[in-house]
Amino acid sequence: MTGLNVLAIALGYILGSIPFGLILTRLAGTADLRTIGSGNIGATNVLRTGNKGLAAATLLLDMLKGTAAVIIAGAFGGPTAAMLAAVAAFLGHLFPVWLKFKGGKGVATYIGVLLGLYWPAALTFCAIWLAVAFASRYSSLAALVASALIPPLLLWAQHLELAVVFAILSALLWIKHRANIKRLMKGTEGRIGAKG
Secondary structure, eight states, X not given: OOHHHHHHHHHHHHHHTOOHHHHHHHHTTOOOGGGSTTOOOSHHHHHTTTOHHHHHHHHHHHXXXXXXXXXXXXXXXXXXXXXXXXXHHHXXXXXXXXXXXXXXXXXXXXXXXXXXHXXXXXXHHHHHHHHHXXXXXXXXXXXXXXXHHHHHHHHHTTOHHHHHHHHHHHHHHHHHTHHHHHHXXXXXXXXXXXXX
């Protein structure tokens, strides 16, 4: 592995591990986000504080940190560095060292790195997410369906390396959503807009 690739991984992890949801809610004077709702640090849980603006900002920043990692690494290290930075940014969000490796579930950062690597697939992810979320009002189900469809989409678009990368990221996203999957199967998963 080249020095540039190592730097790309380090850059990706550092950017990915910034817990914007926690930072923004603390700056707004909200209680520790990890004690609210699901305890997650992502935008869906920020929405449970009742502040839609903070939730939107969290979603955007968690996306853009992934996009930034990919673009910066790709600029100085090429496509391989960009993909390594994408994986590292995603892992940084899921397992941030600053929070004892207890991070978010990765949906926004997944979209962000996908945006940086192949934007048509990112738009497709968002379209699928919106359709499933509108139909079911389950944020988690929307993310699970969209992430499951991205690797075959990339394969169909003849982006084999990206398909492999996102098969790994999708598997990790599903693992982080295992509690949501159990609740979906039991019919106890919280719907979008519901409190608690």
